[in-house]
Each structure stands twice: as structure tokens, then as C-alpha cells.
Amino acid sequence: MKYSSDKTDQSQLLGISRSNVYYQSRQESKDNTTKIMIEEALRYHPSYGHKRLAIHLGINKKRVLRVMKKYGIKPYRRRGRKPSKKTVGQADYPNLLIDTIPSYPNHIWASDFTYLWFQGSWLYVATIIDIFTRKIVGLSISRHHDRWLVVTALMSALQNHEHPKIIHSDHGSEYCSKDYQSVLTEVGITPSMAGKGCPWENGYQESFYSQWKIDFGDPNRFNSLGEITAQVYASIYYYNNLRIHTKIHMAPNALARHYDILRKGNLNAQSLS
Numbered sequence: 001m002k003y004s005s006d007k008t009d010q011s012q013l014l015g016i017s018r019s020n021v022y023y024q025s026r027q028e029s030k031d032n033t034t035k036i037m038i039e040e041a042l043r044y045h046p047s048y049g050h051k052r053l054a055i056h057l058g059i060n061k062k063r064v065l066r067v068m069k070k071y072g073i074k075p076y077r078r079r080g081r082k083p084s085k086k087t088v089g090q091a092d093y094p095n096l097l098i099d100t101i102p103s104y105p106n107h108i109w110a111s112d113f114t115y116l117w118f119q120g121s122w123l124y125v126a127t128i129i130d131i132f133t134r135k136i137v138g139l140s141i142s143r144h145h146d147r148w149l150v151v152t153a154l155m156s157a158l159q160n161h162e163h164p165k166i167i168h169s170d171h172g173s174e175y176c177s178k179d180y181q182s183v184l185t186e187v188g189i190t191p192s193m194a195g196k197g198c199p200w201e202n203g204y205q206e207s208f209y210s211q212w213k214i215d216f217g218d219p220n221r222f223n224s225l226g227e228i229t230a231q232v233y234a235s236i237y238y239y240n241n242l243r244i245h246t247k248i249h250m251a252p253n254a255l256a257r258h259y260d261i262l263r264k265g266n267l268n269a270q271s272l273s
Contacts, residue, residue, distance in 0.1 A: 032101050034059070034067045039098070039201055046197070047075050070247065072207025073200040092176075095201055096166055096192035102132040105256050106161055108192075109137065110168040111175065112205035113149060114212075116219040118228055123219070125232055126153035128167070131204050133259075134245050135252035136236050137161045141229050147177035154183055168192040170202050212239065 041056055042048060050068055054061035068074070102108045113126035124145045128138030138157025142149045154167075167189050169175040175193070184191055194201030216235050222228040241253045248255050 028101065031067050031070060034063065035071050035073065036098055038064065038068060038073055039198070042073070042075065042200055043195065043198060049075050069207075072203030072205070072210070074203075074206065075200075092171070093191045093193045095168075095194055096190065097168055097201070100166065102130075105133050105135075105259050106130055106137075106164050107132055108166045108168065109157065109164045110202060110204045111138070111150060111153065112169065112202055112209070113145060113153075113174075114209045115145070116213075116216075116228070118219040118222070118225075123225075123228065124149055126150050127205065127208070127236075128153050128157045129204055129208055130161075130164075130252075130256075131168075133252045133256045134204075134208075134248060135240050135256055136208070139233070139236055141232055145174065147174045147179045150174045151177075151180050151183060154180065158183075158187060163187050164189060166190045166192050168194070168202060168204075170194045170199065171196045215239075215243075 037057055037059075038053055041053055045052070045056065048056065050065040051061050053068075054064045057064065097108070100108065108131045109128050110131055111126070111128045113124050116123045116125065121143065122145075124142050126138075126140045126142075126149045127136050129135065130137050137160070138153040138155075140149055140152035140156060142152075150169075167184065169191070171193050174180065175191075181191065199206065212235065216231070219228055222231065239252070241251055243251055245252055
């Protein structure tokens with residue numbers, strides 16, 4: 001069968017909508033511009049919600065709210081007890097996501113970790129998400145939030161996926177550590193970091209965690225560390241392979257497979273030309 005480079009033919013062949021082939025649409029570019037405006041405003045007014053941001057920016061509040069939900073952007077609020085993230089470190093890099101839109105799978109990853117209160121102490125879960133497909137590509141679990149937690153998540157991602165051009169994180173000491181940064185240097189990945197005190201600039205991970213914790217449920221229903229660890233891995237498998245993501249209208253792994261088929265088709269077409 002002759003390969004067609006036409007996007008309509010490709011989408012029909014794969015059984016997906018044409019809009020998914022053109023993932024980086026004009027709406028995506030418009031939303032990214034709005035995201036940048038919101039993030040810049042929050043640097044000066046970190047407690048502004050979507051209504052105040054809309055007034056400040058002079059745009060519709062529904063649009064602001066939609067974009068904030070899409071990118072997981074939340075105003076700063078003082079919360080109750082939670083483990084602290086140190087922001088002291090040696091590394092300091094600009095936020096490259098401000099002017100870079102993910103264009104294909106494994107173009108840009110984002111890294112972060114969250115915490116579960118389990119049997120009287122914190123259990124930390126570090127993940128790495130591919131921003132384009134929304135797939136969780138790296139995972140690690142530990143009783144400690146240190147550099148090895150995030151390094152292990154990074155190594156698990158590098159072992160099973162093509163290396164990204166950029167990896168994004170906050171300014172936590174774990175990500176500023178020499179061990180973490182040396183791995184990035186060794187494999188040729190460019191670091192990107194959210195502004196200090198600007199957690200909304202890593203909104204992709206924040207958005208994932210907020211829904212994942214709801215789906216995961218009460219951690220203390222498990223009797224042992226082994227049981228909860230197994231369920232964390234099972235829940236990530238479910239998210240990657242079965243749960244429909246509202247942004248991409250399919251499970252993350254399904255989108256990754258579609259683009260892999262398109263990439264291989266393009267390579268075959270080029271070899272025949």
C-alpha cells in the first residue's frame with residue numbers, strides 16, 4: 001500500500017481525528033500565549049485567582065479559568081502540614097517552557113514528586129511526564145525526598161524511552177544536586193526550571209498529581225509498604241494505558257503509539273523516495 005503524507009489520510013488510517021494529528025494547533029498556540037500571560041501576572045500577584053487575573057489581563061474569565069485548568073496553574077495559597085521542598089541548590093536554569101511548545105513525543109519532559117501520608121510518615125512518589133503525550137515515563141518511590149528519589153525516576157525514564165531535548169522541574173535541592181545535573185549533562189538533556197516560588201510553572205505535574213491522588217484514594221487502606229508500592233505502579237499503568245485524558249481524548253500510550261506509527265510511515269516514505 002502506498003504511504004500517504006496527507007494528514008487526513010493518516011488520521012483515517014489510524015482511526016483518530018485529524019485534530020490529534022495536528023496536535024500543535026492554532027488553539028494550542030493561543031492557549032500557550034495566555035498561559036505565559038497568566039504566569040507572568042502571578043509572579044507579581046501570586047494569590048490572584050482566575051477572576052482577578054481576568055481583570056488584570058483584560059480577558060474573559062472563562063478563558064483564564066480554562067487555561068489554568070488545562071495547564072494545572074494554581075494561585076499561591078498557604079496550606080496545612082506538608083513536607084517542605086528546599087529551594088537551595090547550586091544549579092539555576094531559566095524556564096524554557098515559556099517560549100517552547102512540545103511538538104512530538106519525548107520532546108520535553110517535566111519532573112516532580114508528591115507525597116502520601118502512610119502509616120504515620122510520608123511516602124514520596126517521583127514521576128516524569130512527557131508533556132506532549134501526557135504519559136508518565138519515569139517513576140520512583142521512597143521514604144525520603146532526596147536526590148536519589150528524582151535520579152531514580154530519571155534513570156527509569158531514560159532506560160525505556162528516547163531521551164528528550166528538555167527536562168523541566170522546580171528549583172528543589174533534589175533537582176539542583178550535582179548527581180541529578182550530572183546525569184542530564186552525561187546524556188545531553190537541557191535543564192529547564194520554574195521560577196523560584198512559582199510552582200504553577202510546573203503545572204503539568206501539579207495537574208497530574210491533583211487528579212491522580214483522587215483516583216488513588218486513601219493510602220492507609222493498605223497494610224504494608226509492598227502493597228501500596230504495587231498499587232502505585234498499577235495506578236500509573238492504568239493512567240498510561242486505559243484512562244482517557246481529556247486533553248488528548250485518549251490514553252497517553254495510545255497517542256504515543258499513533259505518533260510512532262506516523263513516524264515510521266514517514267521514514268519508510270522517505271526511504272522509498
